Amino acid sequence: MDTTLFQPIPGMADLAAPEVLLWQRLEEQARRIMPLYGFTEIRTPALEYTPVFTRALGETTDVVQKEMYTLADRGGRSLTLRPEGTAGVIRYAAGQGAAADGARLYYVGPMFRCERPQAGRKRQFHQLGVEALGEPNPAADVEVIALQQHLFQSWGLRDFTIDVNTRGLPDDRPAVAQGLAAAVRPQLDALCADCRRRFDTNILRLLDCKQESCRQVIAALPDMATFMSAPARAYLDEVVRLLAQLHLPARVNPRLVRGLDYYIHTVWEIRHPALGAQDALSGGGRYRITQGEKNFDGVGFAAGLERAVMAVQHDQPGWLAAIQPDAPVSLVALGAAARDANLQLAQELRQRGCACGLDLGDRSLKAQMRAANRAGSAWAVIRGERELAAGAAALKDLRDGQQTELKLEDVVAKLIAATGPTRVAPAPG
């Protein structure tokens, strides 16, 4: 066997049954819930001009500097496969002008980052995200957090935690960096090598260092918010008040850091303990992105679907097995004439909403019955020369083994009644 010929690009994956059924279920729930909050779908291209991302995310962020798939088109323009969804949506909204004000959009689709793959991290991965455009308003931020809670509960998730923090306003950033630096500097020698580097390059990043020695130093640092202006702190206070009013189980985590430059004010992360090192189920926040001369304000989140599927499989271990598609009826034929007749019968049943399967070859009756059983069918319709001549069919209930011979139209009527289109799939969780 050739090891590479049949493999996708490293970090990219084929997604097929049975797991894809779980994905479909999660997407169905999302498409049901999004309209309840006024969001409609937006589908933007996977490929954009590179500046769409470099300007929105920030030239110095890791995503832009190390992780983007960037290529040149035939005219030499630089294109990039989207590493996240917000920048493209804002690019769209900017083109809509004033009509985009207050827009509420959601997206689902593949994103691309050229990182080393590991648990919960693919190079092509999938995000479900929303963007609610409009001036900063703590109520909008809380609404979007509530939407995520609603969505994740509909997915049967139980064990997630919601951490909230503030990034402050752009003007607060120098004060925050200087304040943290002053507090850290006396203990610089106690920090790990990575954190000594972060002290110069990106001081906020020390706050979520995983090293035990660093954590002790970090725990004693003042909150970021103490270095921020009064309006920034008031905004966070209002978010906290509204979260409590909705009884959302969020907690303020002053050490929460998020990497992209466009965030202002509220940021949050929802984590799940079953996910391994990459434990963020979703992340989001309020942002301000400049396109042309204009600022675009909004609030949104992105949830990683690969991670969501992992978490659902942890919290709802029986789900995947329970959503297998069933072909409740198997058509069994003896001989070529019966097989032709079954092909016609299958078409009639299917057009009337009854899922059925049949053997297209000339396998033995025994083999066809075995296949019917394996497919989980509740019914087998068996026809050979005798039944064809009589305009009849044997209908066998595979659960109790009872078999009766009926006229063909009675068999069809009975099957439509038992398995027809009004049948609903069992509700999750």
Place this chain on the structure above:
RNA sequence: GUGGAUGUAGCUCAGUUUGGCAGAGCACCAGGUUGUGGCCCUGGCCGUCGCGGGUUCAAAUCCCGUCAUCCACCCCA
């Protein structure tokens, strides 16, 4: 970019320490029933032991290289 682990049948994996016929379970196919599934019994199919080189009478096993996958750092969804 850095570190660790793992690659053997369609799947899950033994076998590698100490070189000696390529294995098990599951799955699949057939028979046990002239036209009847599940359970059981019998038989069958399935292999470039990731790939390339080296050592050896002999390599899945030891050595070198290489590719891939997984996990972790980093970063993030």
